Amino acid sequence: MAWRIVTGSISHETNCFSPILTGIKQFMERDMAEGERILTRAKGTKTALGGFIDWAAETGSELIPTVSASATPSGIVERAAYETIKAKLLDGIRQAMPRVDGVLLALHGAMVVDGIPDAEGDILQAVRSLVGPDVPIAATLDFHANLTDAMVQTADGLFGYNTYPHVDGWERALEAGRFLERLLKKEIRPVSVMVKPPIAPAVVTARTGRGPIKDLMEAAFRWEKEPGVLNVSVYGGFVYSDIHDAGLAFLVTTDGDADLARSIAWDLAKSAWNMRERFVADMMSPDEAVLYAMKAERGPVVLADVADNTGAGASGDGTEILRALLRHGAQDAVVITMPDKDAVQEAFRVGVGGQFDYPVGGKFDDKHGAPVRLRGRVKLLSDGTYVNRGPMSTGAKGRMGKTAVVVASGVEVILNEYRFQPLDPECARSVGIDPAHRKIVVVKSSVHYRAAYEPIAAEIIEVDGPGLASPNLDRFDFKHIRRPIYPLDREFEWG
Template sequence: MRIATGGILHETNTFATGTTPLEAFIGPTSRDGDIDREWLQDSRGVGTPTGGFITASDEEGFELVPLLRRYPQPSAMVEQEAYDVLSEMLLERLEKALPVDGVLMDLHGAMVCEQMEDPAGDQLARVRRMVGPTVPIMAVLDLHANITPLMVENADALVGYDTYPHVDTYERGLEAGRLIVSAIEGKIRPVSALEQLPMLIPPPRQCTLRPPMSEIFDYVHEVEERPGIVCVTLSGGFPFADIHDAGASVVVTADGDADLAASTAREIATLLWERRDEFALHLSDVDEAITEAIASGEGPVVLADGSDNPGGGAPCDGTVMLEALIRHDAPRSTVAIIVDPEAVEAAIAAGVGAQVTLDVGAKTDDLHGKTLKLTGHVRLISDGRYTNEGPMSTGARGNMGCTVVFVVGDVEIVLTERRIQPFDTAVLRSVGIEPTRRLLIGLKSAVHFRSCYQDLAVKIHEIDTPGVHHPDVIRYEYKKVRRPMWPLDKDVNYPADS
């Protein structure tokens, strides 16, 4: 049994400044070079969907045929050329790999490119056309997928992450790998139904460690045990991709019973809708949060700067939180990370131990604070490499590029060359910072940091700072999303005919 695997993944923030070029996907590799041959062997034992596909292939004894997989950091609108080049390459490789018994895709579900609102659906549709109607295609999707009819029509099952922070990506890969074998062997006949909700849920409230999402997912898991149900995917959606199909959705896959799939999807969607008022935001004022932490003296207190979260496409060079920490002369404080290659270069030129004045941050746009002129000393210079130690993408390697710890007063700033989301404690430990000994830790992350910091922190504040990932969806000027849409509009009905 041979199963092809691959996917072009991106989470596109259509409100972010600029565009995302092909180079963001392929790095310095040449356009027609032999890109991405190692990703499959590098994924063995790693906490990712492909890691799960590999375990399934070991268990079930099928061969995984690698096509192409690329997944850059979330960012602005993807240039059409980037998607066209990569999708052509993926399809060419699939054509060469034929015949295959199935296709297992690793997709995100919230990618947008200049002339296409649903490149994930497009990939599934083109793969379907190539392999024909009888070869099973299944895909793992992010919990932030904006699931479309095109995706559902062209996949035999969509297996979405059940967690945010995304700590079950390996398990969902394994689940999809086992399901596709059952479908190939004719043991199940998957049929799916999609229920789209008129709801844009702010990402911090999609966190599955807290109600309402924790309780809704408990219910989803009970439903998955019912006879005839193959898989339930509940997607919170990615509200910062302004497309027609943005928003929360439910996909239920049943065994040969389309009516059961549809009624179950409606049931779960209704439960989500009925609890919509519980998705209200509770943000902290940054000055109040800092003052309170200094007064208590007990740490670590985490300040989550979700508005500048690179994991949602923000630039990660915002300075509002940093400026406040310095203004309060906060003791034992750390900000991770500020992406600023110029400041990194200047700090490296000055050298370890040197006193230097740097222009720090807010260079991408004027939506994330002002550039700060800061005098401090260079404590440490690193190659920026680390390996995730927490429960999310466990064992996966990260690379911040050249990285400097720059200290102003008692505030340590992790300045980096590259944009990554600092959700794992390994980011700090890799540059000699022990998070448990800090009073205040400012993180450019909305929710994923909770995978490591939920138990480690004495308190967590989601702070109210400006940015293109500010969780309050009412602040954004939507042009494409279907209306009416909660909470943008009044009098939204669900189901629409109710």
């Protein structure tokens, strides 16, 4: 049976504490494509769109592309940019009508638009009013989605990533496609129940390889094996979106059995509540971490600057760990990376071998430490392109922009132009630095870096530096998230 399925992708993880507003320019910088190009580009990739394409091939269905838009995590999305992108999606669906059998979307779930806290709920509702009540809609969501009633009630099925680091976009898309297929064949009558315990974990404490989320995810997989259960998803949520519904969620979809869905979702939510104390990060201060790493017998000791993760909307130019390295005279250390256009320009001006004496970092805002005066020598200049070796985004091209390595006593600093998450060590290898051969390695990332760094690190230390992805939630002025909520509030009962 061949169906006509409309597809598209809109994705942004919004950190409402970031002063960097997200406009059409930010989408253009990362991804903004329309029509067939979306499919030719995604074909054969392990992305969500790649998964939809493979499912369509499996069933002989026709995929009708609309729009693919994503921007690097940053502040609130401007209304005009959002309306433009949404219009492209809706126009694409309109053109495909009247014969549209289903809709498959790859969304994020934590996009906040000026005046629209639940952007994905808004998108799904707009699609629903266009296609009507009888055309099934399924979507994949990021593990960091802040699930809402509007999303759950509007879509027929939602499929959240089961991994953080995210490595299963393709698998979830395939699952969404097969779900849609069973729906179109009238083999199932899905009902979904969502339960949200009052917990909003920092991203660092909600990874899937270890800790409380690992246990909850394993419980979810066990439930998925029960007869009649179609999907059980665990969502970490994205606390920094600071919307009413931000935080942990459990979504269970069964074949017509609402009671079963409800009891599973509650079971998981209660387990999460009982282990809530495990959602608090145990971190060292920059000084403690640097001194600890200097004394360590074996390297590399990876100092994860978890709060300065551009992938969660931080600026990426945090300076406090660099400052501590210089203060304590650390040797054989590298900072990956420090986005700072002016400093890069200065390094290119003085040239390789030249003396560098310039303030670096801490320039995007006042939330990531003050600039550090870096005095040293320019070791290398580069155009900043590299290819990811994986396991995340294997084969994908990375662009740091113009890049310079400056050596200041025993500390190498990779200065580059663009905000990006240096989750793959290849970005450092491309400028002659193999992190496996340094004693101390500072990486600006919360969790994604683990996929490539765990195999090479002697030890990983999470550092409590300043930044918009800090697990230290007391540092933020939350305004919209529902209260009480753990760990912002500690003394209350639930359940």
